[in-house]
Amino acid sequence: MPVSAPRGPRSRATRALSLASSALLLTAACSASPGASPGDDPTAALPLPGPGEDTDASDSPREGGEAASEGPLDSRVVVIDPGHNGGNAAAPDEIHAMVPAGPNQKACDTVGTETTSGYAEHEFNWQLSVLVRERLEADGATVVLTRDDNEGVGPCIDERAGIGNEAEADAAVSIHADGGPESGRGFHVIMPGEVSGYTDDIVEESRLLGEHLHREYLEGSGVPYADYLADEGLDVRTDLGGLNMSDVPKVFLETGNMRNPEDAALMRDPAWREQAADAVAEGLASYLMRE
């Protein structure tokens, strides 16, 4: 296991620069099982955010992306896709409409999962994505989010991929949380498999992105890799429109299992979300600054 840089009050730039060396330690040996798996956060119950959950998602996002400062990620473009949206449950017609997802079509979007206490995945995804954006912008990256807030509907999965393509992103990541079995915990990274005519151009780079993200998230988040699916936290799928329609390196990060009490307790903790955002940002920076 590579030695990770200590996390502390160092400047983002210093931390990110240190990634250049740690990235060299990466050895990719994980093989992933192809094909669909049952853990793609199912539409499950319609999540209605509970009134008691904290929310710090009211800060307004800057669509279009604007580098906040100079840093080691200057000139790099990252698209962060917070999975689902807060208005999806109330718009079934839009959400169920079929859209291009590669060789086949899939539903525009789903509503996502939630914790047993009612903390919705779409809200968690949004909150974590905003925190990741802050960190990447502090390192000089231009960051584009695929939605403006957590109140809307969609965008559809093909549009989410299209935003990354339009931005000519150097890396794109969809932030999700899984709705797996209560007894299973942990995170997994989903990378695109070979889909002729669709993912040929991104499979290799996406795998590299996935491996960097996997390593940093495993080290920094405190969440183990999933014990109920995937292969030590790495999965490959050919059925996800968000990956098949992407022309830029892209992966999904299923940050944990919302149905598991241990994972859910972390996700509901604002301090942990900061820690997780550090880890996600480090994974992206590590990939972007690789030799």
Ligand SMILES: [Zn+2]
């Ligand atoms: Zn999801």
